Amino acid sequence: MRILVVGAGATGGYFGTRLAQAGRDVTFLVRPRRAVTLRERGLRIIGLGEEEVITPQLVTADELSSPYDLVLLSVKATTLEQAIEDAAPAIGPKTAIVPFLNGMAHLDQLNARFGARPVLGGVAKILTTVNDDGDIVRLAPLATLTIGEQDGRPSPRVDAVHALLDDAGIDASVSTDIVAAMWHKWVFITTVGALTCLMRGTVGDVGAVPGGSGLGPAILAEAAAVSAAAGFPVPEAELATTTSIVTRSGSPFASSMYRDVMSGRPTEVEHVFGDFVTRASALSVATPLLDLATLNLRVHEHRTEQAALERA
Numbered sequence: 450m451r452i453l454v455v456g457a458g459a460t461g462g463y464f465g466t467r468l469a470q471a472g473r474d475v476t477f478l479v480r481p482r483r484a485v486t487l488r489e490r491g492l493r494i495i496g497l498g499e500e501e502v503i504t505p506q507l508v509t510a511d512e513l514s515s516p517y518d519l520v521l522l523s524v525k526a527t528t529l530e531q532a533i534e535d536a537a538p539a540i541g542p543k544t545a546i547v548p549f550l551n552g553m554a555h556l557d558q559l560n561a562r563f564g565a566r567p568v569l570g571g572v573a574k575i576l577t578t579v580n581d582d583g584d585i586v587r588l589a590p591l592a593t594l595t596i597g598e599q600d601g602r603p604s605p606r607v608d609a610v611h612a613l614l615d616d617a618g619i620d621a622s623v624s625t626d627i628v629a630a631m632w633h634k635w636v637f638i639t640t641v642g643a644l645t646c647l648m649r650g651t652v653g654d655v656g657a658v659p660g661g662s663g664l665g666p667a668i669l670a671e672a673a674a675v676s677a678a679a680g681f682p683v684p685e686a687e688l689a690t691t692t693s694i695v696t697r698s699g700s701p702f703a704s705s706m707y708r709d710v711m712s713g714r715p716t717e718v719e720h721v722f723g724d725f726v727t728r729a730s731a732l733s734v735a736t737p738l739l740d741l742a743t744l745n746l747r748v749h750e751h752r753t754e755q756a757a758l759e760r761a
């Protein structure tokens with residue numbers, strides 16, 4: 450199976466490396482600057498007391514000519530439009546696309562561009578980031594992938610991709626309701642994202658101050674109400690798990706969006722938050738805390754854009 454990983458960043462770099470280490474035929478579609486770094490340093494995964502490096506097979510958009518069997522889409526929403534166009538030559542009649550993005554709107558974008566047939570749903574749960582050297586840093590052991598057909602039916606191609614991931618030692622599972630799984634992850638990411646970005650602190654930082662421990666559950670209640678109104682109620686057990694994650698005393702846990710904010714990088718605010726509160730409003734669900742988080746992140750985004758313009 451020929452595999453193309455679109456984007457060799459925190460998520461794609463990690464999962465693509467695992468597949469390459471297992472001897473799979475993996476190519477990373479990268480932009481020219483990333484290609485330079487990866488040719489110089491290799492694709493390195495560090496953290497949790499380990500350091501691994503591979504010499505990745507790379508391709509840039511101008512070199513991409515023939516279809517791949519599997520495309521793992523691991524760019525941020527902010528660069529999705531261009532990435533879809535760049536990856537288009539890799540999508541043929543038999544290609545399956547698995548997106549790792551948080552949020553939901555990318556499914557519509559992919560369906561609109563390629564038709565729904567090649568597009569699977571995907572949920573990535575992993576804590577990784579890219580450091581200044583371009584290496585992928587693992588922040589915690591969590592690294593799972595869930596995949597499934599958008600319409601939930603069992604399919605040989607989903608089983609084949611699952612087997613491929615599993616054989617590479619990736620903790621992968623198949624969902625017969627991947628759209629619900631994506632919504633549930635969306636609830637999780639908006640909750641943790643709003644909590645840590647609004648408070649500019651980790652879960653532990655927020656919980657350490659009087660009144661802090663109530664905020665996570667309050668945001669979760671809003672987000673879960675939206676998901677339920679959209680037809681995807683979050684199971685009680687998952688709500689309980691998320692509640693314990695966002696209230697755990699001393700926890701260093703934070704979302705990747707928090708790390709983006711703290712590093713002055715752009716965020717996926719419109720894809721992850723803007724779209725969520727727009728849908729909440731259309732469903733007549735009040736989301737005052739999520740609205741505030743959205744506004745807060747939009748201010749960050751505006752400031753980041755202004756700074757980039759001044760540098761240019």
Ligand SMILES: NC(=O)C1=CN([C@@H]2O[C@H](COP(=O)(O)OP(=O)(O)OC[C@H]3O[C@@H](n4cnc5c(N)ncnc54)[C@H](OP(=O)(O)O)[C@@H]3O)[C@@H](O)[C@H]2O)C=CC1
Nearest residue numbers: 456457458459460478479480524528532550551575576577
């Ligand atoms: N990091 C995490 O812990 C998690 C992230 N997610 C989600 O996964 C998605 C991806 O995030 P993440 O991996 O962290 O993002 P990163 O920014 O770390 O990686 C994205 C990569 O995509 C590359 N890229 C962008 N456009 C193109 C293009 N046209 N062609 C080739 N490469 C391109 C970027 O390259 P360049 O270097 O050139 O900018 C970058 O290396 C997001 O939606 C995020 O919310 C989900 C779970 C966990």
Ligand SMILES: CC(C)(CO)C(=O)C(=O)O
Nearest residue numbers: 573574575576704705706
């Ligand atoms: C919350 C987490 C780490 C789960 O994968 C995530 O998706 C993110 O930070 O973007």
